[in-house]
Amino acid sequence: MTAEELHHKIQQLITDGQLEEAQCLITDSLAEGGDKGTLYYLQGKLHARKADWSKALSAYLKAEAINPDGPAKDAREMLSGIFDFYCTDYYNP
Numbered sequence: 001m002t003a004e005e006l007h008h009k010i011q012q013l014i015t016d017g018q019l020e021e022a023q024c025l026i027t028d029s030l031a032e033g034g035d036k037g038t039l040y041y042l043q044g045k046l047h048a049r050k051a052d053w054s055k056a057l058s059a060y061l062k063a064e065a066i067n068p069d070g071p072a073k074d075a076r077e078m079l080s081g082i083f084d085f086y087c088t089d090y091y092n093p
Contacts, residue, residue, distance in 0.1 A: 037067035
């Protein structure tokens, strides 16, 4: 299986909600020295799907450190924007 096929399979597993299987593939691929930037990005997506925001952010930061112009940058900025947002109306009724 090529790296691109593996990444597509992991993405499909995440989309289908088969998160344990996707995590196993990511972990095995990272141990084998696969494309770490893409794998960390996919790991971030997996953690975001589980609503584990701190792990998602951590994985996106790792992916962004490896590939600064990759998709992890946009995902991290989106997640940071959500964290940074607050509505003052909720605090001042």
